[in-house]
Amino acid sequence: MKTIDAILFVGLGNMAGAILDGWLASGLEPGRFSAIDPGRESAPDGVTLLPEAPAQGEFDLVMFGVKPQLLDAVAPTVEHVVGPETVLMSMLAGAPVSTLREHFPRAGAFVRLMPNLAAAIGASPCGLWSDDLDDETRAGITRLVDRLGSAEWLESEELFHPFTALAGSGPGYVYRFIETLARAGADVGLDPGQAERMAVQMVEGAARLAAGAKASPGELARRVASPGGTTQAGLDVLDDGDAMRTLMRECLQAARDRSVEMAGKSSKDG
Numbered sequence: 063m064k065t066i067d068a069i070l071f072v073g074l075g076n077m078a079g080a081i082l083d084g085w086l087a088s089g090l091e092p093g094r095f096s097a098i099d100p101g102r103e104s105a106p107d108g109v110t111l112l113p114e115a116p117a118q119g120e121f122d123l124v125m126f127g128v129k130p131q132l133l134d135a136v137a138p139t140v141e142h143v144v145g146p147e148t149v150l151m152s153m154l155a156g157a158p159v160s161t162l163r164e165h166f167p168r169a170g171a172f173v174r175l176m177p178n179l180a181a182a183i184g185a186s187p188c189g190l191w192s193d194d195l196d197d198e199t200r201a202g203i204t205r206l207v208d209r210l211g212s213a214e215w216l217e218s219e220e221l222f223h224p225f226t227a228l229a230g231s232g233p234g235y236v237y238r239f240i241e242t243l244a245r246a247g248a249d250v251g252l253d254p255g256q257a258e259r260m261a262v263q264m265v266e267g268a269a270r271l272a273a274g275a276k277a278s279p280g281e282l283a284r285r286v287a288s289p290g291g292t293t294q295a296g297l298d299v300l301d302d303g304d305a306m307r308t309l310m311r312e313c314l315q316a317a318r319d320r321s322v323e324m325a326g327k328s329s330k331d332g
């Protein structure tokens with residue numbers, strides 16, 4: 063397969079827009095990118111916004127980024143630009159390669175991608191799966207996706223379900239945590255606006271420290287907690303009856319199970 067140069071986004075909403083922003087911020091040429099999205103009036107400078115897929119020509123990579131429910135309706139409108147020299151990359155939760163293959167039978171290769179919104183700042187773990195890439199194209203995809211954070215090739219497509227639950231949906235849980243922490247801060251006496259600012263900054267600082275530390279998060283928690291001190295009093299509440307562990311396991315199980323359910327539905331419909 064040839065090198066990946068021309069990239070077409072089909073759907074440029076929250077997630078695909080974050081990926082495009084991340085690639086542009088990392089220094090890729092805007093002229094490489096085109097996008098089709100009837101919901102957008104403009105695209106970043108230098109990126110071509112198309113009303114529809116051109117009648118002729120192929121792209122090296124087509125990044126499919128609409129809502130999973132729109133796969134059946136949108137795929138036929140762009141199938142003609144996905145040929146044997148095109149990698150079809152999909153960020154759709156719960157759409158297995160088998161379903162994508164039915165919609166894009168001529169595609170040269172298929173890659174599933176599970177990013178999160180931090181792709182916009184080059185800080186997203188990005189799950190990847192493919193069963194039909196040659197080594198050179200795989201290396202090219204890895205370099206491209208590393209610009210969004212880190213390329214994490216998964217050993218089986220099934221692992222997309224737990225990966226999506228943790229890393230794709232994860233920012234949503236963290237934002238809920240920050241929101242709840244800020245509210246609790248106000249409950250115990252802080253000004254609500256100040257509590258929210260502090261919650262965001264505290265999470266950012268703690269995450270950056272953890273990312274650069276040799277010690278595990280568990281060890282870091284121990285370092286914060288002086289015996290008999292304030293942190294230990296708070297941790298005792300989170301740890302009582304394994305409350306936090308149970309809550310997070312149930313949270314990830316629900317997200318993983320929904321991904322499995324979506325995949326089953328999409329295979330049946332496809």
Ligand SMILES: NC(=O)C1=CN([C@@H]2O[C@H](COP(=O)(O)OP(=O)(O)OC[C@H]3O[C@@H](n4cnc5c(N)ncnc54)[C@H](O)[C@@H]3O)[C@@H](O)[C@H]2O)C=CC1
Pocket residue numbers: 072073074075076077078098099100101102127128129130132136153154155176177178179230231
């Ligand atoms: N939002 C997130 O954090 C993540 C989303 N994803 C996946 O990304 C995909 C998109 O999700 P979001 O960006 O959140 O949704 P979104 O609703 O923000 O984006 C979807 C875009 O598709 C466009 N669209 C609708 N009809 C179209 C058509 N006929 N042709 C081209 N574009 C069309 C819409 O105008 C919209 O901008 C989903 O499949 C989701 O599973 C994956 C990982 C994280």
Ligand SMILES: O=C(O)[C@@H]1CCC=N1
Pocket residue numbers: 155226230231
């Ligand atoms: O909520 C969703 O279904 C998508 C996939 C991961 C994040 N957003």
